[in-house]
Amino acid sequence: METISQEQLTQLLKRITGYNSFRPGQEEVIRSVLAGRDTIAVLPTGAGKSLCYQLPVHLTGGTVLIVSPLLSLMEDQVAQLKREGEKSVAALNSFLTPGEKSAVLRNLHQYRFIFTSPEMLMQRHVSERLRSLRLAYIVADEAHCISQWGFDFRPDYLRLREWLAGFSERPPVLALTATASDKAIGDIENYLMMHSPAKYIHPPDRPNVALQIIPLKDREEKTEWIRREISRASGPGILYVQSRKRAEMLAGLLRADGVPAAAFHAGMEKDDRMLVQQQFLNGELEWICATNAFGMGINKPDVRRIIHDQFPPSAAQYIQEIGRAGRDGKQSLATLLYSPSDADAAVFISLDELPDPAAVRFLAECMNNGEPPEQAGERAGLSETAVRVAAYWIAEEGADGAAGRMEELAAGKSREIGEMIRFAEGDGCIRERLLNLFGARPVGTDVVCCSACGLPADLLANAVPAARNRPALLDWQERIDRLFGVASS
């Protein structure tokens, strides 16, 4: 496509969004897509990543396919596009009834934006239909999921590679994410079949997020610390924990202390999750006690605090989670509570579901004999996820290859946990040591840095919000009075 003038691009921006100028980072990415280049854009959340795929199609024509990791994310984005007046949008996913789905599949060409999941995309009839479409470009939204989930959780993310390889003329691919380690970037390039992609990579440092590590003896001490801290310091904040049960337990304790808090984890009903998320976004809830299910696609600019009850199993995940603080640029604080026994729990959680080489060989043997993998997996005591992952690697690389892969994955995970332990136990500037793991350096000067460099005593020790001094629930008389509009004295 011929070069687009500055004026044309700005006019288009104005027409589509009503804005007069791009936010930092957007224009380069849009130009790269328009030039037909494979592109990797690592932009902080809130930088307006979605504009990067929304705009170019108005000049290229055709359809954009957006591969998205979460149904809720697709729904949000479809709703937003519709609010902006875009009518030709579809989400191709399991929310559709069979009838709706085949209607969408029949009329694919009339959409400008099609959102789908990797799993849906990999279904044969879907993948063929989509590949035969005139696609302007293909977008991998939250592209770090390829790296974070593809290998041991959602293998369909890795199958994108074969799907892309099946094009005779593959459209350009745009990968968007907020955080990406070198490994993630490498996986994205590799599994999205990118050819010397243009890379626009925002540095991982967040100067306005101060870092703090607090060593504590055990879980009980952590619980006490959390109650003390949260009852005196204001949020909004996210408390990350490693189990659903502990999320519920801590949310309960905080509520009993008068803190508007709620749990969030994958074991909750979809409606409850949406409600909690919405209340947090609206400021009705001050704290969320969550597993790692919480965060992706949530754009709340004023999160002041992130507390980790335990470290997550990789530095990439840690930096992603603390990156949810302070998107408005204001001073925020990320606290990691550390006790030596955390390491074992991290190892357990992260390696438990990974099938061991013997199980992989057993599964391969059964599959060879024509037994369905699900059935064989059950005999081997493997979870549904483990079976799917193992079956993927067996199909890709054979029994020995897959067994080797599992060892490699386990070793990689152990190494990453080791990195987090050294990070938590180490000496010296926390920011420098964290960024070091990404081959980066602190970018800010005059920064409230970390607990190793020294934090001011009053950091974020704001007055507890007035709302919290009211009882969470009014007594029944007052509630009835309110219902009937009687002014209470």
Place this chain on the structure above:
DNA sequence: CGCATGATGCCTACGCATCATGCGGTGCAGTAGT
């Protein structure tokens, strides 16, 4: 691994100590059955 929960053992009624067992994150899709 560490923690929480439930079962067992005591030895005849209750409550306590001890042991055994289970559980621990992330999501899609499709199907069976409300």
